[in-house]
Amino acid sequence: MSRARSRTLLAVGGSAVIALGAGIYAGTRITSPADAVARTAAPEASEVTVPVELRTLNSEVVTRGDVTSAGAVDITPETGGLEMPPIVTGQVPEVGAEIAEGAALLEIVGRPLIALAGELPMYRSLRPGMSGPDVEQLELTLERLGLDPGEVDDEYTGATGNAVAELFERIGYEPPEPDPQAEQELDAANDQVDQAEDAVEDAEDALDAAGDAPGQDGAPVDEDALQDALDDARDRLDDAEAARDEAAVAAGTPLPAAEVVFVPSLPRRVDEVSVRRGGEVDGAVMSVSGASLVVTANVDDADHERLAVDQPVTIEVPTGEEVPGTITAIEEATGDEATGWDVTVTPGELTPEQAEALRGANVRITVPIESTDGDVLAVPLAALTAGPGGESRVEVMRDGVAELVEVAVGLTAEGYAEVSAVEGTLAEGDLVVVGDGGEDDASGG
Structure with missing residues (x-):
């Protein structure tokens, strides 16, 4: 065989091998319509299972809320009774300060504005001899502050005035001045007592002297008349002392409306201050909550x-x-x-x-x-189904076979239900069906 013919046969053989290889590769790349459909079809449906768990269940309500301070109140002093412009002279609080009961909120013309707790506003000045529900509120407040207003009732007495005086002294201020007319009447009543005491003393001296010496012209002294005069003098003294005591009550310490403000509860926080030292009060001076x-x-x-x-x-x-x-x-x-x-x-x-x-x-x-009282058997709510009689059931997969187990349902919370087997068995780790892997699951990912 010539060398040229050998080269020809080798070339033909090589081409055939290449063609065979190409045909085999092409064959692996060709798919029939039936094969294509089979390869893109959804997988056969299968159950979706989860294990039974041991867990503690807690039922709760979860919500959100806004935090605020309890009941904001505007503080508006009663300045109508002042004889001079209501100028702020001190005690101006800062925003955020806490106001305690019995403390001075502000100082106006050198006098304090005291904060007290009560539902009724300070709608009038109070003084001894007055009565009403606002007096009873005041006495209750004074007693709460450790001051002694006497019997707590609706009567403003001398004891009430004494407790008010102590309230002012406690925060470093002179008590309010009594009513000038009441002081004048007390002075007059004291004079009447002095005169009545002198009259009693004179009558007593006259009666004593009657037993030591004969009367005029040697006639016996009428001691009965002198005793009657002494009795009358003592009666007049009793009347004068009673009038003096009444005047003293009337001249006791009053409580000016301009020096106290009642708010529903204390302590409170200062939210806003609308006055300054040296400024004049015109309406609300601050807001407190x-x-x-x-x-x-x-x-x-x-x-x-x-x-x-x-x-x-x-x-x-x-x-x-x-x-x-x-x-x-x-x-x-x-x-x-x-x-x-x-x-x-x-x-x-x-x-x-x-x-x-x-x-x-x-x-x-x-x-x-x-x-629940500690850990309990729990399954997702989706695992529960209803039987023909309304009983609750779960479907348990055991070695690929589904078994319906009737259960009693306890607390449901956090997407789970507490369960215990009524018939059959149920234990931690058992797989319960919560759905299937059909088209919906496949398409939904």
């Missing part, structure tokens, strides 16, 4: 049914801490577009830092409703 904070949340009817006054809650402080609180009021929401129920929560004891962080914040509130 309760030093205590409250949280107001709104819940729907379903959550309202689960809540009650005095329930404990947890409040999340913006700093990340949690503080306890208590539901103190539940009222139907009012207003043009109001819906649901307004729930008032009062925080427990707060540190100054916590109070400052809460003030004006919107916070998370958690109200625990019910809890």
Whole structure:
């Protein structure tokens, strides 16, 4: 065989091998229509299962609320009775200051404006001899402050005035001056007592002298007449002393309306001050709100049914801490577009830092409703189905075979239900069906 023919055969053979390889590769890339459909079809449906868990379940209401100070009040002194312009002379508080009961809020023309707790406003000046519900409120307040107003009733007595005087002295001010006319009447009553005492003394001297010497012209002295004169003098003294005591009460320490302001509760926080030292009072001088904070949340009817006054809650402080609180009021929401129920929560004891962080914040509130006693068997709510008689069941997969197990359902919370087997067995780790892997699951990812 010639060398040329050998080269030809090798070339032909190589081409054939290449063609065979190309045909095999092409064959692996060709797909029939039936194969294409089979490869893109959804997988055969299969059950989606999750294991039965041991967990503690907690049922709770979680909502959010706004933190505000309790009941803001504008302080407006009664200055109509002053004889001079109501100039602020001192004691101007700073915003954020706390006002305690019995303390001076402000000083006007050198006199204090004292804060006291009470529902009735100071609508008139009070003085001994007056009576009314505002007097009773004053006496209750004085007694609460450790001052002695005498018997707590609706009568302003001398003891009431003495307690008022002590209230002013306690904060470093002279007590209010008594009514000038009442002082004049007291002075006159004291003069009458002095005169009556002199008359008694003279009558006593005359009676004593009658037994020591004979009467005029030697006639016996009429001691009976002298005794009658002494008795009359003593009666006049009793009357004068009674009038003096009454005048003394009337001249006791009064309580000017310009020097006291009643607010519903104390202590309170100063939110705004609208006067300055040297300025003139014209209307409200400051706005004060309760030093205590409250949280107001709104819940729907379903959550309202689960809540009650005095329930404990947890409040999340913006700093990340949690503080306890208590539901103190539940009222139907009012207003043009109001819906649901307004729930008032009062925080427990707060540190100054916590109070400052809460003030004006919107916070998370958690109200625990019910809890299991430790860990219990629990399944997702989606695992529960209803039997023909309304009984609750779960479907348990055992070695690829589904078994229906009737269960008793306890607490449901956090998307889970507490369960225990009524018939059959159920244990931690058992796989329960919560759905299937049909077209919906496949298409939904």
